[in-house]
Amino acid sequence: INRDEALNGQNCSLQKTDITELKYQALSGAAALSGLRAARTIAAGTVLTEKLIKKIPVIQRGDQVMINVKEGAVTAAVEGVARQDGACGDKIWVENARTHKLLHALIKERGKVVLL
Numbered sequence: 001i002n003r004d005e006a007l008n009g010q011n012c013s014l015q016k017t018d019i020t021e022l023k024y025q026a027l028s029g030a031a032a033l034s035g036l037r038a039a040r041t042i043a044a045g046t047v048l049t050e051k052l053i054k055k056i057p058v059i060q061r062g063d064q065v066m067i068n069v070k071e072g073a074v075t076a077a078v079e080g081v082a083r084q085d086g087a088c089g090d091k092i093w094v095e096n097a098r099t100h101k102l103l104h105a106l107i108k109e110r111g112k113v114v115l116l
Contacts, residue, residue: 001038001041003038005037006037007036007037007038007048008033012048014029022047024049024051025049025050026049035055035087036055036056037054037055038053039052039054055089055090056087057085057086057087058087058107058110059082059092059110059113060085061082061083061085063111064079064081064082065079065080065082065113066079067094067103067113067114068113068115069114078097078098080094080105080113081095082113083095088107089106089107091105091106091107091116092104092105094113104116
């Protein structure tokens with residue numbers, strides 16, 4: 001598997017193996033491959049661990065995003081610009097397009113973040 005290549009059923013297979021000596025947490029199954037890519041080149045037969053993989057970004061630096069804020073029953077949204085790459089669940093800096101203020105936000109999905 002080449003560096004930055006997406007992980008899927010074609011380039012990975014599920015096998016039973018002893019993982020008691022591994023230093024890092026191994027992936028637990030085919031469903032765990034979704035949204036992941038190789039952090040470095042991975043040789044055939046290597047057990048996939050958290051150290052060998054990284055999330056595929058859904059937001060790239062410079063992307064237009066909707067910044068959502070929820071306070072009690074009130075919800076508001078404003079346009080912004082991502083200042084960092086990130087995947088779902090990552091915390092990144094975004095810039096409010098109107099005020100140019102930098103805000104820390106959590107990525108919910110492609111193009112949508114929630115203010116922290």
